[in-house]
Amino acid sequence: MIAPNGDYRLTVGINAIRVCSALNALMSDFMAINVHLSGDAVMLNLAGEPVYAFEASAPYALGGFGSGQDSSRMNCLYEKFSGMIANEPHQKGEQ
16 A cells, blocks of 8 residues: 555654663563553655554553563564554555
8 A cells, every 4th residue: 555656655753752770660560660662653645645654552561570671662663663654555445
């Protein structure tokens, strides 16, 4: 649906990001810190008119010893968020 030479463009804006240090994640249980990444995406046609808009929010609730290092937690958030952004237009097309 979205390709570099396709008929649509996708713009993504980050509205909120909340992260914590590895020490805070290690010392806290999974409910103590709300780590997340959220934003809006708008699909535009070639004329620049909005065709479809949606929100995505990716939580990361693994705390304690399973929380990992900062880079692994951030990669997990980015992967989850980008997966949500990439899959939403396909899910919309299947409806």
